[in-house]
Each structure stands twice: as structure tokens, then as C-alpha cells.
Amino acid sequence: MDHYTVIGNPVKHSRSPAMHARFAELAGDNISYDRTLAPLDGFTDTMNRLAAEGYKGANVTVPFKEEAYRWASQLTARAKQAGAVNTLALQKDSSWLGDNTDGAGLVADLKRLGAALRGSNILVIGAGGATRGILGPLVEEAPASLVVANRTESKAEQLAALFNISAHSFADLAGQRFDIIINATAASLSDELPPVTSSIFDGASLAYDLVYKPAGTVFEQWAKAHGCHASSDGLGMLVAQGAESFSLWRQRQPNWQQVLNEMKEG
Numbered sequence: 044m045d046h047y048t049v050i051g052n053p054v055k056h057s058r059s060p061a062m063h064a065r066f067a068e069l070a071g072d073n074i075s076y077d078r079t080l081a082p083l084d085g086f087t088d089t090m091n092r093l094a095a096e097g098y099k100g101a102n103v104t105v106p107f108k109e110e111a112y113r114w115a116s117q118l119t120a121r122a123k124q125a126g127a128v129n130t131l132a133l134q135k136d137s138s139w140l141g142d143n144t145d146g147a148g149l150v151a152d153l154k155r156l157g158a159a160l161r162g163s164n165i166l167v168i169g170a171g172g173a174t175r176g177i178l179g180p181l182v183e184e185a186p187a188s189l190v191v192a193n194r195t196e197s198k199a200e201q202l203a204a205l206f207n208i209s210a211h212s213f214a215d216l217a218g219q220r221f222d223i224i225i226n227a228t229a230a231s232l233s234d235e236l237p238p239v240t241s242s243i244f245d246g247a248s249l250a251y252d253l254v255y256k257p258a259g260t261v262f263e264q265w266a267k268a269h270g271c272h273a274s275s276d277g278l279g280m281l282v283a284q285g286a287e288s289f290s291l292w293r294q295r296q297p298n299w300q301q302v303l304n305e306m307k308e309g
């Protein structure tokens with residue numbers, strides 16, 4: 044049986060083991076998937092140990108995605124763009140491939156929600172690591188415009204230059220209209236709202252929060268109260284990015300929509 048793990052700090056509450064166990068069960072596949080708590084200064088030692096123990100792959104979570112990028116011996120194009128790795132996969136020649144499935148997971152979930160990305164006007168709020176991970180796959184969907192806005196404007200400008208898109212300050216957003224608005228800030232984790240004008244939601248079709256919370260996020264409620272037609276939290280992105288990792292390791296696509304529905308119910 045092949046062994047996989049999620050490595051992070053903290054990692055106790057990760058939903059990845061249950062999710063991957065269910066992917067494997069539905070695919071008729073037989074794997075083990077556990078959690079690995081690495082010391083904050085011990086990512087490399089821990090990954091070297093897992094490799095020596097014969098693990099075939101790992102998901103990497105906070106705060107090790109940049110270190111995983113440096114640890115991997117090869118990188119996919121989307122990992123290079125993201126500057127971070129959330130999936131490590133042992134290759135036939137014993138090297139380790141680093142991939143980033145976060146952006147593909149977001150795009151898959153937006154499509155599940157019926158969002159028409161091609162030709163749409165998309166706003167991404169926030170300019171941290173989460174934003175960097177999703178911009179490349181969003182650009183590939185050929186939106187009419189993709190704007191990144193951040194509290195610290197210089198960080199939005201840096202990312203916009205990297206991906207050849209537009210950057211705005213929060214103040215610049217007044218009077219602008221978007222179809223899809225993505226909250227990639229950490230604000231919802233502490234039930235805060237990014238200080239952007241609520242007029243951006245007027246007529247928008249979807250507000251998507253990368254954070255997931257069982258009762259929805261404050262950002263979702265706020266968007267709908269100000270004219271946005273639909274909203275979603277980021278649970279679907281979590282499940283879809285996991286499915287992308289699973290298919291990289293196992294060469295088969297799990298039924299992630301079914302697993303998402305089960306996780307919502309349970």
C-alpha cells in the first residue's frame with residue numbers, strides 16, 4: 044500500500060486525511076494518508092525522513108509551502124508561478140516533483156458553481172501567498188479583466204506586474220463593477236471584513252471567500268446584503284485542490300463533488 048501525508052504546523056485539524064481516504068474509497072484505490080506535524084524549523088529534516096520511510100507523496104500546508112518549493116527537485120509551471128508548493132509527488136526516477144493545485148482547485152470550484160470565467164470581470168482582494176497561488180490559473184481562463192486590490196497597495200502592484208494584470212488600492216474600487224469577487228485576504232479567519240466599498244457587490248454574480256466556515260463567512264453575508272447574487276466559502280476549493288493532488292499521485296480523478304457534498308452534510 045502506498046503512503047501519503049499532510050505536513051504542516053499546526054496540522055491536527057486538517058481535513059485532508061479523511062478527504063483522501065474517501066477519494067481512495069470511491070475510486071476503489073487502496074492508500075494510507077496520515078498527518079505529519081513538523082517542527083517550525085524542521086521541514087527539511089521531516090521531509091527527508093518521510094522520503095526515507097518510503098512515502099510516495101505529501102500535501103504541504105501552512106507555514107511550509109515556500110520551503111516545500113525549495114525542497115522539491117523539480118517544479119511544475121504552476122508551482123513556479125505560485126512561488127509555493129502544496130503537493131509533493133515522488134517520481135519514477137526517485138526525484139520529487141513540487142506542484143501547486145490551489146489555483147486549479149479554485150477554478151474547478153468556480154466552474155462547479157456555474158461561474159462563466161471567460162470574458163468576465165474578476166476582482167481578487169488580497170495580495171498574500173493565497174493570491175499568488177490563484178492568479179496564474181485565473182489568467183488562463185481568459186477573463187475580460189482581472190484586478191488585484193490590497194490594503195497594502197505596493198503588494199498588489201508587485202503581483203500585478205508578475206502576472207501582467209491591474210492593481211488597485213481599496214479606494215480605487217469605488218464606482219467599479221465586477222462579475223466575480225474573490226476574497227483572498229485572511230480577514231474572514233477573524234470574522235473581519237476587508238475595508239472595501241460595498242458598492243462593488245452591486246450586480247455582481249458571485250462572491251467567493253477562500254476561507255471556509257460551517258455557517259459561511261462574514262464576507263459572504265456582506266456581499267449578498269449589498270446586491271451580489273450568490274456566494275460561496277472555500278470548502279469546494281479545498282476539496283478540488285485535494286482531488287488535483289490525488290490525480291497527480293494516483294493518475295485517476297476522484298469524485299470530488301460527491302466528497303464535497305458529504306463533507307457539507309457531515
Ligand code: ATR
Pocket residue numbers: 168169170171172173174193194195198227228229230235236237238
Ligand atoms: P496568505 O498566505 O493567507 O495570503 P499572507 O501572505 O499573510 O497570507 O497575506 C494575508 C493577506 O490578507 C494580505 O493581502 C493582507 O493585507 P496586507 O498585505 O495589507 O497585510 C490581507 N489581510 C489580512 N487581514 C486583513 C484585513 N483585516 N483587512 C484587509 N486585508 C487583510
